[in-house]
Amino acid sequence: MALTTHTVSSNMIPINKPWIGEEEKREVASVLEENALTTAARDGGRRVRDFESQMKSYLKAKHVVSVNSGTAALHAALMAAGIKQGDEVLIPSFTFVATANAVVAAGGRPVFVDVKKDDYTIDVSDLKKKITKRAKVVIPVHLYGHPSDMDEIGELADKHALDVVEDACQSLGSTYKKKQTGTFGVMGCFSMYASKVLTAGEGGAVATDSDELADRLKMIRNHGMVEGYDTRVLGLNLRLPELSAAVAKVQMQKLDKMLQIRRRNAELMSKLLFPSAKKHGIKIPEETADKKFNWYLYTVAFQNGSRDRIKNALVKDNIGATIYYNPPAHKTPYYMQVAPKTSLRATDWCADHVLSLPVHPYVSEADIDHIASSLKAVLEKSNIS
Structure with a gap:
């Protein structure tokens, strides 16, 4: 089947532009008609659950927990990983600053690692040199959609008892050895910002195969609550609204x-x-x-x-x-x-x-x-x- 594209309305060819059609508009309109804009329910609203189910199937992950931005996904993942004051988190510097900001917001200390010139992903040889006894997590960033060297990173992480939290905010759909990025570490973080390959306007998600981490992430995105006002862990309002989930749900189909x-x-x-x-x-x-x-x-x-x-x-x-x-x-x-x-x-x-x-x-x-x-x-x- 031939692939068709749409004509750009202005003369400028923008670096990125969300591909929004009538289907997304209809789904958003239905949310407005139902007046179900968002919910504080533990598992989210209907469209949040639909989107998470679709993404889970696409990634072949056991759980997907949606949040309101890629930054929130990184922050929630580091909170779920138990990062505490003074813990070191190894990250590339050649990335959007959100990766580093999430580390600081979680109480950790970012340790910047160099990248490789050939694909702009984290340099494992430099990563080895930067690991100390205070290191707890390594965040490989799949920059521009280029997968990092996940086998080598995984081996190094295992050797030093580090958790791998993938920053897959730019790499939904990229694969390493035929497996989706964001599914190699204990958690993988995605963004649905307006410029990304799949958008919700603003939005994010965390993929994990751990039941315990998924439960923890659902608490973290909802003020640490499970039933009513029973805050059990430190959490924030990181929920994905139904309006955003409506767009993301249709985008998954495309x-x-x-x-x-x-x-x-x-x-x-x-x-x-x-x-x-x-x-x-x-x-x-x-x-x-x-x-x-x-x-x-x-x-x-x-x-x-x-x-x-x-x-x-x-x-x-x-x-x-x-x-x-x-x-x-x-x-x-x-x-x-x-x-x-x-x-x-x-x-x-x-x-x-x-x-x-x-x-x-x-x-x-x-x-x-x-x-x-x-x-x-x-x-x-x-x-x-």
Whole structure:
């Protein structure tokens, strides 16, 4: 069956755009008609339960507990893992700052680990060097939808009695050795922010195979309560509203199709960019036999200092090329105080050299051709090599 896309209404091709159709609108309208906007029930409302059931089946996980953001998913998971004041949590700095913020919010101390230049995921060799007796959790981030080296991370975690909590906020649909990211650790955290491959506007979820952790997560997302006002553990209001769950529920039904279109766009982009990449020394994203991407972001890296100039030229040509993430977390003003003297050479290099291009479902084949042609023209004009 041929895959179809929708025309972008403005001239600018945005870096990401939620694919919302009539089905989502009807489901949201039905929530409004029922006046069932949210509930403090332990298991959530009907649409929350429907969404969790769908995601559980997709991931092949025993439990999925939805929350109101990816940040909330990370925070709740660390609370459920029992992180206490002074516990160290090992994380990459090359990620959105929410990963580090969740650690601090749970009372832990983030220990920043370098990444690999080839796929921007946590460098296991640097991870080994950063583990101390205070380390309790490692959070591999599957950045841009690129799966981390989960076998090596799992072995290291087992050796040092660390819990693995996956930050799969950008990787729903990505697989490592044919298994979904977010299902390797004791918990996996997902985001349903507006830009993600599946959206609820705002939303998140935690996947786990542990009955005990699932029960704990349900308490944590609901002020620690089980029956009435019987707070048993520290919790917060992290619940996913029915309105958001209504959107997420319909999005789950479209997820395979949305991922197919992203893959088609990414593969076409790689095909068109390959000659220029080879000529001008650009690194384009490449899957391996073990790692398959959801193509959340199509991220390239330039070998010299031309990245910012190229980005500005593409934006001028109505292409929403975007830099993720500069500065990296350890170089933000707050974390320079929390973790001073952090030195991460590969992370710094990536922050200065990467650029993400749009491949979301609203991007047409003509758009991909325009992006590739525009980038090629900039490279040729600038004589970048």
